[in-house]
Amino acid sequence: MDTVISAVSLMSPAGVGVGPFREAVRTGTAVPGGPVGDFHVAEPPATGRAVRLADRPSAMALATIGTLLDGGAADRCPPARRGLVLGSAAAGIDQSMTLTRDSLTRPRPDNVNPALVPACVMNYASAQAAIEFDLRGPNATVTAGRLTGLAALRYARRLLAAGRSDAVVCGAYEDLNERRVAIAEAAGARGVPAEGCCAFLVEPGERAREHGRAVLAEVLALETGVFADPGEAFDVLGAAVGRALRAAGAAPSDVGLLVPAGREDARLPGLGKARVVRPAELIGDTHGAAAAFQVAAAIVADAAGTGDGDGRLALVTAVEPDGHVGCCLLRTRRQGDNKETGT
Amino acid sequence: MGTEAALRDRSDPDLRVVVTGFGVISSIGIGRDEFLEALRAGRCGVSPISGWDTTGFRYANAHEVPGFDPQAHLRRLEPGRFGKVGAQAAVAARMAMRDAGLDPASVRDERGVVAVGTTCGESLDVDALAAAEVAAGRDGGSGLPAELARRVHPGRLPVAVAAELGLTNVEAVTIPTVCAAGNYAVGYGLDALRAGEADYALCGGADSVSRMAFAGFYRLRAWARERCRPFDLDRDGFMFGEGAGMLVLETLGHARRRGAPILAEVAGFALNCDATHPTRPERERVTECVTAALRDARVEPSEVDVVFAHGSGTRINDAMESAMVREVFGAAPPPVTALKSMVGHTQGAAGAHSCIAAVLGMTHGFIPPTVNFVTPDPECPVDCVPGTARPARVRTAVINSLGVGGNNAVVVLRHPAHLGADATAPVGRRP
Structure with missing residues (x-):
């Protein structure tokens, strides 16, 4: 079974929507990270469904998924066959710290905001999205630091292969808040903190074509590994890249576009000919959304004359200092500039 | 496309997925023998919360694992590098591998899955960061302890497992689908093995008992006052417990080739x-x-x-x-x-x-x-x-x-x- 991405929706520090991000990627114009300036958390629409507290991270996820599905991508899929895999690296930590802080500082330790409780755990956005968009199939939340987007894509692909879903909404998000910045600083993380959310529609290629959706990218291989000692990271990543290329029957020189998380490409041999796009240098460190933005960048990075009818190979490589490394090999298709989501 | 397609490929018995070992840390017992004895005896692991100061709450029981220091059971992870929840997952995984008779070094070149479910992740570290923030007198301010900041993210749980076992060629993921996450992790391993994308899988979950969770659910009146009494007329809520459980899953073929004991089939x-x-x-x-x-x-x-x-x-x-x-x-x-x-x-x-x-x-x-x-x-x-x-x-x-x-x-x-x-x-x- 071939797994494809047939729609993409996102918001980034460049702005809400694919357009501003595509512009940043294609022109190489960096924005200084930070928040998604033109996204404001509104009260949820009065749909009669039980969507309650609208905290920023889940509001971002819901808005992005809403745009993804606006084109009717889920309409012809029975609710029980609609999957969702969503993740972030830190969602709930800010809310949990507020709750603990209130318990420690208020006159009574139980004087905490009960509405905050469900948002302290990581599946809050996934549950809200299921309710909002009637996604009754598999509903999974994943986290793997900056590799979360790849972990979500791999989970989505497996749900499809196992026949557990017909189509999966797959995404990653991270909001910007003071505590996240303080934790990153204390941990010695480099990079300009930024927020954002990416969502993809992932389905079998055959299904996309049946439903008249353009294939934006085929997911050819997805390989990951773990390192215990930072000195091992590049060896483990190199092995994962080797496995991915072998699985796709490709050589390093076949890779036309390379989308690394940082500067790890300097340690990967044979990829020198590929054009390189570095999303983190364009939009900042989106933490749990980072790898999803790399996949989105591979999709939108089409430059005139570099793709042909069969598409080209794009390699996303990711390194999470906490110990995850991985890569995703995509065959991307040229997209017209006016196709916002590809639906 | 559909379930039938997935079922079709299961005619070969060697591709069926089996449990060959497990590791368990719980309030009623640590390890196979203790846990078995407690299950047979019908032990209840409830006790007053001892992990942090419960002053001001009218009641505060939970199922902690008091006196258990995961660090004492770890061989490779250096002290302080991972939080208690990750360390517990790593200990449970080590027990599981031993139980399955699977030497981690022997599967280093094979394809593994490490899937760890959790609800609150490194919740004790989250609590400690909040306490550090309070102590510093700032709201969301800087100056948090580096060690806590480095280990607070829940994506680290399977890293703790893999690092403890010296495994690098693993598909590692944390599944924070809260209180169903342990089953999610088992299902994740099952699908990876059925698809032929892994040779073995370490699946399970880990959590602790934090102030955050207790205060929140106490406030919501969802936390039982004295004991958790499922199906009883006078039941009054759940009560969180601490611990970890990890299972070794393999295809039947993989287990047979190494002569492993088959404990159960993960049939569905x-x-x-x-x-x-x-x-x-x-x-x-x-x-x-x-x-x-x-x-x-x-x-x-x-x-x-x-x-x-x-x-x-x-x-x-x-x-x-x-x-x-x-x-x-x-x-x-x-x-x-x-x-x-x-x-x-x-x-x-x-x-x-x-x-x-x-x-x-x-x-x-x-x-x-x-x-x-x-x-x-x-x-x-x-x-x-x-x-x-x-x-x-x-x-x-x-x-x-x-x-x-x-x-x-x-x-x-x-x-x-x-x-x-x-x-x-x-x-x-x-x-």
């Missing part, structure tokens, strides 16, 4: 989502999920010997689950037991703990009891095996789990006898 799995209400479970969806898992296992409801209920001890859950059991199994359902009465609600580890209890029940011929049960509730018309373990021939067990937010995940385990003596015999030693 299903997951779905209520998509209606964040905290009120939807019986219809749970029924569909259990039915789908039985179908995935190709098991008839009448073949099921025991249901390990989610059994959280809340008024809504236990009544809903009892009705679901009637719907799936008819007027004479199998016994329905609630492990949370003993180990507490171990959150992301709960599904794994129930799977492990089911495996032990199969191996040793008994059903663990629902303890703390005093008064039957007409809304829970199930045989919950009250008080004492019951000798029983357990061939097929359903493990149900629900997560707040409407996440349902069901595992079906079967006794290895179903695989046939021929199929389970080590390669080269067939009868």
Whole structure:
């Protein structure tokens, strides 16, 4: 079974929507990270469904998924066959710290905001999205630091292969808040903190074509590994890249576009000919959304004359200092500039 | 495309997925022998919370694992590098590998999965960061302790497991699908193995008991005052527990080639989502999920010997689950037991703990009891095996789990006898 991405929706520090991000990627114009300036958390629409507290991270996820599905991508899929895999690296930590802080500082330790409780755990956005968009199939939340987007894509692909879903909404998000910045600083993380959310529609290629959706990218291989000692990271990543290329029957020189998380490409041999796009240098460190933005960048990075009818190979490589490394090999298709989501 | 396509490829018995070992840390016992003895004795691991200061709360019991220092059981992870939850997952994984007779060094070049479910992740470190913030007198300010900041993210849990075992060629993921996450992790490993994308999988979950969770659920009046009493008329909520449970899953072929003991088959799995209400479970969806898992296992409801209920001890859950059991199994359902009465609600580890209890029940011929049960509730018309373990021939067990937010995940385990003596015999030693 071939797994494809047939729609993409996102918001980034460049702005809400694919357009501003595509512009940043294609022109190489960096924005200084930070928040998604033109996204404001509104009260949820009065749909009669039980969507309650609208905290920023889940509001971002819901808005992005809403745009993804606006084109009717889920309409012809029975609710029980609609999957969702969503993740972030830190969602709930800010809310949990507020709750603990209130318990420690208020006159009574139980004087905490009960509405905050469900948002302290990581599946809050996934549950809200299921309710909002009637996604009754598999509903999974994943986290793997900056590799979360790849972990979500791999989970989505497996749900499809196992026949557990017909189509999966797959995404990653991270909001910007003071505590996240303080934790990153204390941990010695480099990079300009930024927020954002990416969502993809992932389905079998055959299904996309049946439903008249353009294939934006085929997911050819997805390989990951773990390192215990930072000195091992590049060896483990190199092995994962080797496995991915072998699985796709490709050589390093076949890779036309390379989308690394940082500067790890300097340690990967044979990829020198590929054009390189570095999303983190364009939009900042989106933490749990980072790898999803790399996949989105591979999709939108089409430059005139570099793709042909069969598409080209794009390699996303990711390194999470906490110990995850991985890569995703995509065959991307040229997209017209006016196709916002590809639906 | 659909379930049929996935089922078609399961004709080869060597591709069936089996449990060959497990590791367990819980309030009623650590390791196979202690846990087995506690299950048989019907021990309840409740005690006053000792991990942090509960002054000001009128009641504060939980199922902690007091006195357990995971660091003392770790060989490779240096002290302080991972939080207590990650360290517990790593210890449980090490126990599981030993239990399965699988030397980590021997699978270093094979393809592994490490899937760790959790609800609150490194919740003790999150609490400690909040306390550091308070001590510093700033709101969301800087100057947090570096060690805590470095280890607070839940994506680190499977890294702790892999690093402890010296594994690098692993697909590692944390599944924070809250209180159904342990079953999610088992299902994740099952699908990876069925697809031929892994040779072995370490699956389970880990959590602790934090101030954040206690204060929140105390405030919501969801935390039991004294004890968790599933299916009892006077039940008054759940009670979180600490611990970890990890299982070693392999394809039958992989297990046979190395002559491993087959403890159970992971015969089926299903997951779905209520998509209606964040905290009120939807019986219809749970029924569909259990039915789908039985179908995935190709098991008839009448073949099921025991249901390990989610059994959280809340008024809504236990009544809903009892009705679901009637719907799936008819007027004479199998016994329905609630492990949370003993180990507490171990959150992301709960599904794994129930799977492990089911495996032990199969191996040793008994059903663990629902303890703390005093008064039957007409809304829970199930045989919950009250008080004492019951000798029983357990061939097929359903493990149900629900997560707040409407996440349902069901595992079906079967006794290895179903695989046939021929199929389970080590390669080269067939009868």
